[in-house]
Amino acid sequence: MDQTPTFRVNVVSRTARAVAYHHRSGATKVDFKGTELMPKASGEAKVEAKQGYIEIEVEFDELERATKFGNEYLTYVMWAITPEGRAVNLGEVLLNGNRAKLNVTTELQTFGMIVTAEPYYAVRQPSNLVVLENVIRDDTRGATQVINAKYDLLERGGYVPTGANFQPVVFNAALPLEFYEARNALRIAQLAGAEQYAGPSYQKVVASMKTAEEYALRKTVPVKPLITVSREVVQTAEDAREIALRRREQERIENERLAAAAREEEARRRAEDEERRRTLAEQQSQEDARRRAEAEAERQRAQAQSAEDARRAAEAEAARQAALLQQQQSQMEAERNRAAAEAAERERLRAEREKEELRARLLNQLNAILETRDTARGLIVNMSDVLFDTGRFTLRPLAREKLAKISGIVLAYPELRLEIEGHTDSVGSDAYNQKLSERRARSVYDYLKAQGLPEASLTTRGYGESQPVADNKTAKGRQANRRVELVVSGEIIGTRIGNSQVTPQPK
Numbered sequence: 001m002d003q004t005p006t007f008r009v010n011v012v013s014r015t016a017r018a019v020a021y022h023h024r025s026g027a028t029k030v031d032f033k034g035t036e037l038m039p040k041a042s043g044e045a046k047v048e049a050k051q052g053y054i055e056i057e058v059e060f061d062e063l064e065r066a067t068k069f070g071n072e073y074l075t076y077v078m079w080a081i082t083p084e085g086r087a088v089n090l091g092e093v094l095l096n097g098n099r100a101k102l103n104v105t106t107e108l109q110t111f112g113m114i115v116t117a118e119p120y121y122a123v124r125q126p127s128n129l130v131v132l133e134n135v136i137r138d139d140t141r142g143a144t145q146v147i148n149a150k151y152d153l154l155e156r157g158g159y160v161p162t163g164a165n166f167q168p169v170v171f172n173a174a175l176p177l178e179f180y181e182a183r184n185a186l187r188i189a190q191l192a193g194a195e196q197y198a199g200p201s202y203q204k205v206v207a208s209m210k211t212a213e214e215y216a217l218r219k220t221v222p223v224k225p226l227i228t229v230s231r232e233v234v235q236t237a238e239d240a241r242e243i244a245l246r247r248r249e250q251e252r253i254e255n256e257r258l259a260a261a262a263r264e265e266e267a268r269r270r271a272e273d274e275e276r277r278r279t280l281a282e283q284q285s286q287e288d289a290r291r292r293a294e295a296e297a298e299r300q301r302a303q304a305q306s307a308e309d310a311r312r313a314a315e316a317e318a319a320r321q322a323a324l325l326q327q328q329q330s331q332m333e334a335e336r337n338r339a340a341a342e343a344a345e346r347e348r349l350r351a352e353r354e355k356e357e358l359r360a361r362l363l364n365q366l367n368a369i370l371e372t373r374d375t376a377r378g379l380i381v382n383m384s385d386v387l388f389d390t391g392r393f394t395l396r397p398l399a400r401e402k403l404a405k406i407s408g409i410v411l412a413y414p415e416l417r418l419e420i421e422g423h424t425d426s427v428g429s430d431a432y433n434q435k436l437s438e439r440r441a442r443s444v445y446d447y448l449k450a451q452g453l454p455e456a457s458l459t460t461r462g463y464g465e466s467q468p469v470a471d472n473k474t475a476k477g478r479q480a481n482r483r484v485e486l487v488v489s490g491e492i493i494g495t496r497i498g499n500s501q502v503t504p505q506p507k
Contacts, residue, residue, distance in 0.1 A: 185237035378489030393439035438462030
């Protein structure tokens, strides 16, 4: 039996512009503009608010085939995005050459619109392959607003795990696109593990797909029945895929819970065994002491009946026994001290190991966001100058996004300290470079503070051009020297940041 490929579904965020279409306010127009993925694409939508719903008529031009984005992408879907960030599938955008028309309705009143490339029409979450976004015209009627809450997009590769053998679709002009979307949906559901985790739904998909394949092989293809059963396959396959993903996630969580319970049970058993051994040792020691005391008492009673010489001998023996007991007590004390020292050493090693494990975990987490290296000073996160506008200290959106992720990690460990260090290349005067490095460091400081990091855990420094990491004679070297470094330290990971002074706010 083939093993189901494993993959995690990742999402990214994006913002859109929305329009509040007033109730029964008549028709208005909104333009569509192609994104960087398809800059030549365009469109125009007529939006009319009627009683209880909104009617949308839209025409698109200069659209390319969706397969340009990957073998799994066959079609386009138009979405409505609410101010809360919820995406609603408005309908499939079917190409006629490089043009398309769509006439749909929605009960939403305030929304923005986007078009994304998708593997089939019935998806419930947009991909991040946004090819068109609505653009507000000067004559658009309605209140416009920028959606503050970001909406989620399924990252490219979310339908097909890395390394999976996903062959491109070979189209037959005699067959409708819905048939190939059905094939696509079945393959994607299978890759998601639907056969194992959503068996009844998956078998229904397979049976319906078999019917579609039979229609497609007929000499005279019954197009309408083929489209109907193909759309049924797509819808059921999407349901099966979602069920499979949800159950796989539940299975993963349950496996982690069972593993944690097993570890806890093993720790409890070891503690009980250790307590049992200690109790037995104490009981044996007490029994030995009792027997020695009884023997000594018997010996003393026998000696009491002897003559003076026997008494003196008994006194000498008593002195010898006292010395022996002192020696035994000294040995027992030494053993207790040794055991205490070993326990203290084990605790010290455990604490060091936890610091090392946390340090390694933080290194991996930070390195997934920005280049991070482990040094004696701590974990140093490198922000290259491409995260700032040229010659300025303003953070670019990408920089803010990455810093937001870093702050989310650091907030989980209040003991961590961050020293923010600005550096420049040798272009420009010393004073200019010094001020630029301080301002860039301060920009990062202000943003991290705004993200909730306590002021007491943040310090900044500007080094200007005084600490290059590469040769300033080359462009590549100068680029490497233009950077902001975040030095992450603290006792919790085995390093302590120095008593750095916070630089004043640049003016």
